[in-house]
Amino acid sequence: MKADVLPIDGAEHQAVQLLLPWHGNALLSASEAARVEAHVAECPRCQADLAWQARLRSASAGVLRAEGPSSDLDRRWVTLRQQLASADAAAAHTAQRRSPRWVVSLGWPFVLSAQAALLLALALVAAWPPLSPPADSYRGLGAGPVNTAANAIIVFAASATEAQIRAALRAGDARLVGGPTVSDAYLLQLRTNDRATLENLRGQPGVLRVESLEAEAAR
Amino acid sequence: MFRIGIGRRSSAAPLEEKGAADAGDSLDLALMARIVARDLAAFETLYRIYDPRLGRFLGLMIARRAILEEVLNDTMLVVWNRAATYNRQSKVSTWIFAIAYRTALKALHRHDEPHADPTDEPMADDPGPEQRRCDGETRAALMNALDMLSREHRSALVLTYFHELPYAEIAQIMSCPVDTVKTRVFHARRRLRALLSGEPGDWL
Numbered sequence: 001m002k003a004d005v006l007p008i009d010g011a012e013h014q015a016v017q018l019l020l021p022w023h024g025n026a027l028l029s030a031s032e033a034a035r036v037e038a039h040v041a042e043c044p045r046c047q048a049d050l051a052w053q054a055r056l057r058s059a060s061a062g063v064l065r066a067e068g069p070s071s072d073l074d075r076r077w078v079t080l081r082q083q084l085a086s087a088d089a090a091a092a093h094t095a096q097r098r099s100p101r102w103v104v105s106l107g108w109p110f111v112l113s114a115q116a117a118l119l120l121a122l123a124l125v126a127a128w129p130p131l132s133p134p135a136d137s138y139r140g141l142g143a144g145p146v147n148t149a150a151n152a153i154i155v156f157a158a159s160a161t162e163a164q165i166r167a168a169l170r171a172g173d174a175r176l177v178g179g180p181t182v183s184d185a186y187l188l189q190l191r192t193n194d195r196a197t198l199e200n201l202r203g204q205p206g207v208l209r210v211e212s213l214e215a216e217a218a219r
Numbered sequence: 220m221f222r223i224g225i226g227r228r229s230s231a232a233p234l235e236e237k238g239a240a241d242a243g244d245s246l247d248l249a250l251m252a253r254i255v256a257r258d259l260a261a262f263e264t265l266y267r268i269y270d271p272r273l274g275r276f277l278g279l280m281i282a283r284r285a286i287l288e289e290v291l292n293d294t295m296l297v298v299w300n301r302a303a304t305y306n307r308q309s310k311v312s313t314w315i316f317a318i319a320y321r322t323a324l325k326a327l328h329r330h331d332e333p334h335a336d337p338t339d340e341p342m343a344d345d346p347g348p349e350q351r352r353c354d355g356e357t358r359a360a361l362m363n364a365l366d367m368l369s370r371e372h373r374s375a376l377v378l379t380y381f382h383e384l385p386y387a388e389i390a391q392i393m394s395c396p397v398d399t400v401k402t403r404v405f406h407a408r409r410r411l412r413a414l415l416s417g418e419p420g421d422w423l
Contacts, residue, residue, distance in 0.1 A: 018401040021408065027385045052412060053380070059357050060381040063279070072288070073270050077263065080292045084259075084299065184259070 085185035089153035150187035152212050160206030168204035247311035254302040273319050279377045290326045294319040317392040364414035372407035
């Protein structure tokens with residue numbers, strides 16, 4: 001293959017050669033454009049170069065048409081939304097495990113001070129004899145230990161009806177414990193967080209996506 | 220007065236096109252403000268605007284479709300996560316293209332992808348016999364020649380001729396001085412012309 005090296009004769013030719021790619025499409029300043037045009041009018045090599053660049057631009061339009069993967073845009077957007085939902089849910093899950101919301105809102109110094117005061121109060125109570133025999137305390141039916149930790153996320157279709165959402169939750173023996181996130185994902189607490197339950201939920205009408213946060217964390 | 224440049228952006232109507240470009244910038248800025256406020260609908264609009272543009276740019280840097288799509292979405296994920304850091308020092312498009320360029324370089328390094336190979340896996344639907352007849356040889360020759368350039372030279376050349384960006388924006392995208400962009404495009408052009416000098420069709 002023969003190398004067609006463009007000779008650079010002088011400083012002006014060299015300067016114009018560096019500007020040529022942006023000439024002719026309003027991308028140079030007025031002074032740069034005037035400088036290029038003045039030189040090109042007298043320089044056959046630059047004229048030939050500009051003609052070659054025009055052919056390159058023409059060919060590039062065909063290449064861009066052929067190369068663009070725009071036909072799969074919708075599928076890529078759904079994938080990205082799912083990534084956002086997973087990231088949101090994982091962040092929420094992590095925050096839930098690391099710092100309860102009330103700790104975040106009150107701040108650690110306050111919490112530590114309160115903890116110290118509570119320990120002191122407990123020590124004082126333990127030192128005093130009981131004033132009366134302990135009575136059985138009342139316990140309501142709904143006052144059992146509540147575990148609100150999410151172990152999965154779910155994304156419903158925009159067209160999902162309330163009945164479909166209820167049916168899906170029943171089918172998966174799931175509770176909604178949080179959400180929606182910014183990407184419309186909801187946090188779920190599954191009684192049984194296994195593959196069969198997840199598959200069952202995924203197959204429910206109105207459900208777009210279900211992912212286990214425990215699997216996510218283990219990855 | 221002598222004037223040859225025949226780009227897709229004709230110098231005959233710069234004001235009209237500048238108006239369109241300004242409108243695009245305004246839309247981008249408005250969308251970015253909403254994205255900072257975590258407006259997913261605004262993000263989807265921006266995504267649909269930029270996915271094809273980024274695809275055309277990255278498609279000439281990355282051969283494997285799986286990596287290309289990964290880079291496309293990783294780029295837009297960064298846009299969503301770091302929208303608040305956009306400081307208007309450059310156009311939104313320049314900021315996004317710079318993210319895409321850096322993301323692509325990292326992905327190429329991670330996957331150790333040597334060069335784009337247009338025959339490896341088609342990037343788009345079959346163009347049909349008519350387009351193949353008209354563009355096939357030229358396109359194949361150009362793609363093969365681009366493939367011979369270094370990543371820096373190829374990126375600078377693609378942003379210049381294929382996307383028709385000013386050298387100042389290309390410098391921002393590639394994080395290098397303006398003079399480096401000019402020099403890279405000069406050498407890339409010279410190398411490309413040498414590579415295409417023996418090819419059939421328009422390049423003769």
